[in-house]
Amino acid sequence: MTANELNTPGYEIPDDLKDVVAITTLDKVYNFGRRSSIWPMMFGLACCAIEMIAAQASRYDLARFGMEVMRPSPRQADMMLVAGTVTKKMVPAIVRLYNQMPEPKYVVAMGACASGGGPFKEGYNVVAGIDKFLPVDVYIPGCPPTPQALVYGLIKLQEKIDKQSIKTVRWYQKGADSVETPIPFLGPDLIDPRRIPEIKAKAAELANPPAEAAN
């Protein structure tokens, strides 16, 4: 980061101190550190994971963006790269992994499947997009996205981080924890705990259709 980018305009710094002193906001320093060392979770689901590895490898080299340290443990990761089809059987584990990540944490949906189900959307074991459960920051289209597309998406994530402020990010808010997502569970089909009342009402309605529908 150059002195121009770092210094917040509006403060007069004497010429002889220009190379020694920088006056900036906490957000800028914080975001600079955050965006330059995003550690992705080593977490591949399907085909997209191979392109993710290719992006890590020599030709595309994610190390240029400070993202080469893949962490298999969610406790050490900043970003979850959902690379592949999310299935009903897998989604409880994914949500649990997300909950285990320390804040600040970001989710990137890589590829058509993670963004919205993709070619497998109609499948009986497929979750149509990880955004049904987790807050997604960047969606990367493609099936699978090329490593270039992945790199572009990650640059977009960096731009997003640049614009964040400690005051407004959701993980530093007072009150109830807004970060944790309840873990879905596997019943006769996948059950999202947040939607239990809705499911109950709808199933009851299906069992006893309202009078006008029955006629």
Place this chain on the structure above:
Amino acid sequence: MTTPAVETLDLAAKFAGVTADTRPGYAGWIVPAEALTQFASFVRDELGYDLLSSLTAVDYLEQNQFEVVYHAYKTAGGPGLVFKVQIPRQDPAKVASVTPIWPGAEYQEREAYDLYGIIFENHPDLRRILMWEGFEGYPMRKDWKEAFYEEEAKPLKSRWPEGRHTLAETRVPFGDNVSFKPGFDPEKWTPTDPEELLYATLRKYTSETKDGITTDHVLVNMGPQHPSTHGVFRAVAMLDGEIVVSLKPVMGYLHRNHEKIGERNTFLQNMPYTDRLDYFNSMYNNWGYSLAVEKLLGVAVPERAEYLRVIMGELSRIQNHLILFGMLWNDLGAYFTPALYAFEERELILDIFEAVSGTRMMCNYHRFGGVSRDVDAASLEKIKGLVFERLPRRVEEMNRLLSENEIFVSRMKGIGYLSPEDSIAYSVTGPNLRAAGIPYDIRRADPYGIYDRFEFDIPVRHNSDLLDRYLIRMDEIQQSLRILRQALQQLPEGPVLTGKPQYQVKVPAGEAYGRVEAPKGELGYYVVSNGKGNPYRYHIRTPSFINITSLEKMCVGGKIADFVTILGMVDIVLGELDR
């Protein structure tokens, strides 16, 4: 043992009750359900069909029957034997298990149970395999509808011809890809422990007393999120100290319903889906599928297309093995440097795939009766440069750097032994079978395409341990390069597709089984057509899924640390394992 070829075999005369399958387009034999076990023993012991390639079920809704279809082959080579058992379509539908005869049937029978609800009697461990315990219904049955169900077959009317399309979520009662029975109450529903049945299969190994000390066994779960399982694979191991006493793979975390979606798709629409099975080798996946459908269509493939198929297929094999080496070293702890070497070469091969097909990984290159695009002169020069100059040097360099590394050899030698007899019994195919000393390669045993024209060897190793499984893949790269050199020199000019490219093919009714020697093993497609625009049954026999059957056998008695390497050398890919 000399056995007659399948064409002259009259099983009806040899085995009472067996009749020929006379439906038009079908082949093989129909075996009465009560005689199945004896018949299977007879086929294996008397006729010599020692390798059970595929076992699957078909739901004939109109005839009100289930059909279990078996494809058996000889490791000595030659055509295969198809036989079927028909059972009434009712609950419970029961058929005898062939797992005692061919242990390789174990997971395939579990799959048929999971997806069709067919109960295999005397099966050692009949649990759901791809879906979870407690999932409602048997999803591959023809009368089972998924939540986002629109119509029986594509193209769907909602998107054609006006092109209107609504979000599926707005159309279904629960607003998501889920369905519950009317009156279902999630609050009153009592969750059953989904792992209980799984752990019960391991629990028979309880604590034991040795020399007056009672030791307790430890249960270790690896995956589905684990860096060494190559995806969302999970294994549950019972350990005695560091020694594995029992190990069960758990799968289905990437079960993407290829078969259900495939039966709604048109024939050609399935081609891009096959890319996503073994996502390292889309070129080879295409091949198996086009082979099966071409058998039904009876369409010939032009010369140039045959050569292009071989060229792309063998390039695919090389990059598959290179990646395997890179990842293997990762698993062993040499973090990323060998993988970087492997990926460097892979990128060059992917460049060629991108140039000829348009994408790096999901090539969607084959068509029924040829390939989709021709190769231009510039790409051909690139391929020649790779095959004649660069790859031989780089593979040799890798071989020199890695294969004799002392730590590597001591981690690999003598580990994960599987006897040749067991390898055949567990239906292991591909390099792992050849590392056990059995020269079985479909390119030679039952040649497809134009493999019978090339001069190449089937490498065989005899120790059947991890080191041999590694070395045989090194050998195979050399043979692939040899095939490539011949193919590039002989490549003729001409068309690459028979007839005009078309979206909708008319496939005559019948069944076909197309199998190819994919880099990971035998890849087979069982396709049943009823004369309509989409396959009635579309089953994929994937090498990853069936090779993993022998995993427990290879791991038990060894150290848990070796599990990672053994799994790595089975060479699984999750897209193919779970489908």
